Amino acid sequence: MSVHTMHPIAAPPQAPAREKTGHLLLRGWCIFVLAGAIAGTSWLLAVGTLGSGIVAVGSGLISIALWVSLRPAVQWRRLPWFAVGYITCAVSSLLWTAWPTATAMTLLLLLTTSVQAMFVGAVLTWRELIRALASALKWMLGLSLLFELWVSLVWQGPILPGFVRPDGPVDDPIVLWSRDNLFDGGRIQGLFGNANDLAYVALLALVVFGVRLASGAPRRVLLVGWMLLAAYLFVRAGSATASLAAAAVVVVLLTALLMRTSDRPGGRTRFYLAYFVVAAGGLTALWFSRDAVFALLGRSADLTGREDIWAAVMERAAERPVLGWGFSTPWVPTDPGFDGWIIDHGQTVMQAHNMWIDVFFQLGVVGLVLIALTFLAYVWRAWFFAVDRPRWDLVADRPYSAATLVPTLIGAILIVRGLAESGPLLAWGWFIVVTFAFKIKQAPLIGRGPSESRLTGEQGERLSTR
Secondary structure, three states, X not given: OOOXXXXXXXXXXXXXXXXXXXXXXXXXXXXXXXXXXXXXXXXXXXXXXXXXXHHHHHHHHHHHHHHHHHOOOOOOOOOOHHHHHHHHHHHHHHHOOOOHHHHHHHHHHHHHHHHHHHHHHHHOOHHHHHHHHHHHHHHHHHHHHHHHHXXXXXXXXXXXXXXXOOOOOOOOHHHOOEOOOOOOOOOOOHHHOOHHHHHHHHHHHHHHHHHHHHOOOOOHHHHHHHHHHHHHHHHHHOOHHHHHHHHHHHHHHHHHHHHOOOOOOOOOHHHHHHHHHHHXXXXXXXHHOHHHHHHHOOOOOOOOOHHHHHHHHHHHHOOOOOOOOOOOXXXXXXOOOOOOOOEEOOEEOOOOOOHHHHHHHHHHHHHHHHHHHHHHXXXXXXXXXXXXXXXXXXXXXXXXXXXXXXXXXXXXXXXXXXXXXXXHHOHHHHHHHHHHHHHHHHOOOXXXXXXXXXXXXXXXXXXXXX
8 A cells, every 4th residue: 555655755846957147148248259250341331440340359358358267168189270270370471471461450350250269169068059159140130131121211222331321323332331222122231231241141040040940949930930031131132152052051951861861880871972973963064054053043154253353363372372472361452462453343352252262372272271171170070970870878879969960051051152252261151160160179969078068058948859
């Protein structure tokens, strides 16, 4: 006969653990840092060179102070060493650069971005990192839409950087911060002043929001709303290269999910062979039919004059093929070395519009090898982070995590973008490469290891499986 007792052996129920206010503030700061990196040229357009420099350096100093104060668990021997090597090469170019002022200015930006990236990766767990990235993207997409609404409804006309109204008709709309196209069906640029940048940020948001949705994040209806906004801005930005990047994301996603279905050693070999054949055939077909493809996307086959830019840069890069002319990412248009060198739409070009050509021009073969190793290591680790089943003991059937797909999907975006732009070398492109490369080496398993042991407080998410 069972007997009721007033002395149960189980512990009394307790309220779930909550994050401390200090950590909530820290995560809020990380969201600001991520949003600042995603904003990119928005700072320059809004507050000018001096103001954006103060924001970049000031936020970097605050992050360093927080890092020193908090002392998060970091395995210093497991840094992204190829990225560190590329940064070291860029700093060393001060010894031979043809434009020392531009090199010093842009090196400060590179070092600040790199330190901020590793700081965010050090103080946040994987789940917090993806959640903070999602929050930062929401801010940038929301502010971009509000900015375009303000331009159309309040400002009522095109706007130049610094909140200046054009005196009359503009010779080339490329100089405008916003063209006031929100209600006339034209391409919109958001806070970024560039439709391509807006499209890539919207694509990045679709990836992150989609993974959050698959991870069982709370407030799913609202998250779907953010995805619809990201899709709307992506379409309105009308970027041909971003459309190709979106196609690459779909291919990589399907391939990763297919790889996850393999349940025996060597089972992935046939998938890799099939993927290689399809990828090689697809790239070959794309190259030979590029005229029709870009015509369908509303662009010329030379990617709107990029081939002329590449030819000019390669001709100059060939004069210093080993160490290059000196680091400057982006090119500083007021520097005599760049001012008036390559003109496009009446403006001095600020990049080579190809990541690989740009690095070869600035740092020669040495820098090109280092940046290639940086992205190869990132893509390699991100891929197996996504397709390998989490395992740290004899249990071999733990469920996959949707969150592990984020680095490899973003890697696909960056690789495609690097073929037509130098974006992966600065702003959010470089920030994410360093952050995820650092995080994967520090915590190759979500929820395991010293940097993952702290409670995240992600209420409402399926933490045990996602």
